[in-house]
Amino acid sequence: MSADQLVTPTKSTGPGLVGRLTGPLRGGGLDRRFLPVIGTIVVLALMFAIGGSRYENFLSGRVVSNLFINNAHLIVLAVGLTFVIITGGIDLSVGAVVALSGIMAASLFQAGWDAPVVIPMIILVGSVIGLVVGVMVHVFEVQPFIATLAAMFLARGLAYVISLSSITITDPTIVWLSSTRLRIGETWSATPSVIIALVVVAVGFYVLHHTRFGRTVYAIGGGEQSAQLMGLPVARTKVLVYVISGTCAGIGGFLFAVGSRSGYSLTGVGMELDAIAAVVIGGTILTGGSGFVLGSLVGVLILGLIQTIITFEGTLSSWWTRIVIGALLLAFVILQRLLVIRRRH
Amino acid sequence: MRFTRHRLFWPLVALVALLVANTINTPDFLGLRLQDGHLFGAPIDILRNSAPLLLVALGMTLVIATRGIDLSVGAVVAISGAVALSFIGSSSDPGALSTVLVAVGIALALCFVLGVWNGFLVSVLGIQPIIATLVLMTAGRGIAMLITEGQITTINSAPYRVIGGGYWIGLPVSILIAGAIFALVAVLTRRTALGVLIESVGINPEASRLAGVQSRSIVWTVYALSGLFAGIAGLMISSNVMAADANNAGLFIELDAILAVVIGGTSLAGGKFSLAGTVVGVFIIQTLTLTVTILGISPSITPLFKAIVVIAVVLVQAPIVRRRMSSGPPRPTQTAPAPKTPVEVAA
Numbered sequence: 001m002s003a004d005q006l007v008t009p010t011k012s013t014g015p016g017l018v019g020r021l022t023g024p025l026r027g028g029g030l031d032r033r034f035l036p037v038i039g040t041i042v043v044l045a046l047m048f049a050i051g052g053s054r055y056e057n058f059l060s061g062r063v064v065s066n067l068f069i070n071n072a073h074l075i076v077l078a079v080g081l082t083f084v085i086i087t088g089g090i091d092l093s094v095g096a097v098v099a100l101s102g103i104m105a106a107s108l109f110q111a112g113w114d115a116p117v118v119i120p121m122i123i124l125v126g127s128v129i130g131l132v133v134g135v136m137v138h139v140f141e142v143q144p145f146i147a148t149l150a151a152m153f154l155a156r157g158l159a160y161v162i163s164l165s166s167i168t169i170t171d172p173t174i175v176w177l178s179s180t181r182l183r184i185g186e187t188w189s190a191t192p193s194v195i196i197a198l199v200v201v202a203v204g205f206y207v208l209h210h211t212r213f214g215r216t217v218y219a220i221g222g223g224e225q226s227a228q229l230m231g232l233p234v235a236r237t238k239v240l241v242y243v244i245s246g247t248c249a250g251i252g253g254f255l256f257a258v259g260s261r262s263g264y265s266l267t268g269v270g271m272e273l274d275a276i277a278a279v280v281i282g283g284t285i286l287t288g289g290s291g292f293v294l295g296s297l298v299g300v301l302i303l304g305l306i307q308t309i310i311t312f313e314g315t316l317s318s319w320w321t322r323i324v325i326g327a328l329l330l331a332f333v334i335l336q337r338l339l340v341i342r343r344r345h
Numbered sequence: 346m347r348f349t350r351h352r353l354f355w356p357l358v359a360l361v362a363l364l365v366a367n368t369i370n371t372p373d374f375l376g377l378r379l380q381d382g383h384l385f386g387a388p389i390d391i392l393r394n395s396a397p398l399l400l401v402a403l404g405m406t407l408v409i410a411t412r413g414i415d416l417s418v419g420a421v422v423a424i425s426g427a428v429a430l431s432f433i434g435s436s437s438d439p440g441a442l443s444t445v446l447v448a449v450g451i452a453l454a455l456c457f458v459l460g461v462w463n464g465f466l467v468s469v470l471g472i473q474p475i476i477a478t479l480v481l482m483t484a485g486r487g488i489a490m491l492i493t494e495g496q497i498t499t500i501n502s503a504p505y506r507v508i509g510g511g512y513w514i515g516l517p518v519s520i521l522i523a524g525a526i527f528a529l530v531a532v533l534t535r536r537t538a539l540g541v542l543i544e545s546v547g548i549n550p551e552a553s554r555l556a557g558v559q560s561r562s563i564v565w566t567v568y569a570l571s572g573l574f575a576g577i578a579g580l581m582i583s584s585n586v587m588a589a590d591a592n593n594a595g596l597f598i599e600l601d602a603i604l605a606v607v608i609g610g611t612s613l614a615g616g617k618f619s620l621a622g623t624v625v626g627v628f629i630i631q632t633l634t635l636t637v638t639i640l641g642i643s644p645s646i647t648p649l650f651k652a653i654v655v656i657a658v659v660l661v662q663a664p665i666v667r668r669r670m671s672s673g674p675p676r677p678t679q680t681a682p683a684p685k686t687p688v689e690v691a692a
Contacts, residue, residue, distance in 0.1 A: 136656075136659075139665060140660055140663035140665055140666070141663055142659050142663060145475070145603075146607055146655070149603065149604065149655070150652050150655040150656050152600075153648040153649070153651045153652035154648075154649065154652035156649075157646055157648035157650070157651070160645040160649070161649060164643065273479065273483060276479065277479070277483060280476060286473050286475065286476050318495075319490035319495065322484055322486055322490075323487035323488060323491070325484070326481070326483040326484025326487065327484065329476075329479065329480050329483060330466075333476050334472070337470055
């Protein structure tokens with residue numbers, strides 16, 4: 001009797017373990033890890049269905065294309081944040097870094113610098129801020145929340161120092177990037193920014209899911225001490241995830257500057273919260289150890305779709321966006337919580 | 346050598362350095378003058394501007410002591426002002442004391458409920474505090490906009506103005522309210538077992554529960570208090586300008602409050618807290634803000650100075666730096682925290 005009880009759970013975890021290992025490769029099986037992401041995709045599908053049944057022209061290539069075009073910068077931010085959040089950290093500085101790299105680009109262009117110099121430079125600024133955060137978190141053992149909060153104030157302050165007013169960008173490269181539309185078929189279109197964002201997603205996906213570094217990221221989130229004891233390069237990885245997030249914020253700032261064709265030190269206030277919400281809605285668990293880059297992409301699309309639906313509705317005021325995002329966030333967090341409780345029992 | 350190890354040593358050094366720098370720049374910086382029976386001067390300005398942040402930081406200190414965090418306070422500040430001003434604005438007699446009292450009552454009750462909601466998510470559903478309060482932080486400003494219908498509500502009501510702009514025995518009413526609540530919380534946490542219970546929950550909620558501490562109610566209480574205090578701060582902020590701005594009231598106050606708590610030496614990892622440290626942290630932030638204004642630098646650049654102060658204070662308190670600094674006389678590190686205990690009780 002007692003032996004039976006002892007054996008039964010082992011038996012039941014047997015197939016689960018195999019399924020967990022082979023499931024993702026075969027793309028089948030009901031792996032619990034995928035449940036939040038499946039929930040995310042279901043919500044996205046539902047939103048498309050509701051939108052499509054209520055409004056004409058909702059299910060069109062134009063709407064979907066605009067979803068990507070308007071949120072290209074947020075997609076990039078969410079990819080970077082996914083790495084940080086999977087290690088169990090958080091990055092509050094991304095919105096301020098977007099503003100800093102945007103205003104830097106604008107003022108450098110104003111001073112007559114060339115695009116091939118400016119673009120790498122403003123992305124590098126993000127990386128450097130990420131590196132500073134990483135060193136603070138790892139070497140000085142500052143909590144990620146505080147370290148990135150300091151970085152947020154730092155980046156925002158520096159942006160203000162550069163310029164308090166909005167600067168228009170007239171550089172031909174940026175103008176070309178922002179005005180080019182690649183037509184695909186009759187209604188679908190994309191901008192170079194969308195392609196850059198999708199490349200970032202692809203690179204993020206490859207690095208997180210198919211490299212040793214990516215597996216270390218998951219291991220740190222699952223248990224930093226265990227990762228250390230397994231001989232994984234915890235120190236290097238922990239610093240690197242913040243560099244990745246900072247770099248993504250730099251790229252995001254570049255894309256935002258391209259999209260608005262200007263730099264302004266007040267942009268991106270609260271953008272870090274949108275990005276965090278997108279990552280959480282995308283199925284990444286904030287305690288770390290679990291999450292997917294593609295989930296974050298879907299999370300961003302959901303946030304964008306809320307905005308689109310409210311625009312289509314016409315009569316709803318803009319503040320409903322925030323309330324709906326909050327409610328959705330709550331629903332997903334409770335869903336995740338239920339999944340975690342189930343896994344334990 | 347021993348007092349340099351005290352938790353409040355570096356924060357106090359930073360505050361004194363700021364005040365000294367200001368006094369060198371403007372010699373009568375610390376001067377007070379009496380005008381129409383009210384005290385005026387930079388120190389009074391600092392005190393008055395500190396009141397809302399002090400209240401929010403007070404609630405935040407208790408929440409952080411339980412290893413939590415409350416990101417929603419800024420949104421609660423906005424909701425509180427929006428509710429109170431909408432009620433007064435729509436009433437038939439905005440100037441009556443009874444109207445104002447009812448408005449304040451409704452606003453504070455709602456903020457208390459919002460705090461209870463956060464506490465429910467954290468203590469009953471077991472959601473991580475950062476994300477549980479992020480929900481209200483995101484939705485809260487939308488709710489405030491809903492209440493004010495997207496407008497900046499303005500009112501004209503003499504009794505309401507007293508909360509944020511009034512004076513009593515020469516001192517601003519707002520700092521008197523904040524001071525009284527601070528004293529009450531200090532007595533409750535340091536003269537009763539409540540403070541120790543909060544700390545024990547912060548160190549290990551499960552162990553404290555097994556030891557007979559009602560972890561759940563304590564966590565619930567601190568979030569409810571944080572909501573309530575944020576509500577009072579919201580009344581002060583809206584009363585000071587006699588307007589409820591759903592978008593900008595209390596914007597970033599949660600970050601300033603967390604900053605003040607951390608500067609004051611309370612660890613985000615929970616387990617121990619210093620109310621006196623939080624007060625010093627709040628004064629540092631407000632003095633810094635005032636300094637930037639007095640120096641004629643654009644107030645927008647304040648974040649840069651805040652960043653420098655946070656990075657400096659946090660790095661000085663970092664374990665690696667502490668180890669280096671205390672490595673002079675070879676003594677076991679375990680003895681270092683011991684002298685702190687009596688001071689904490691006094692705080």
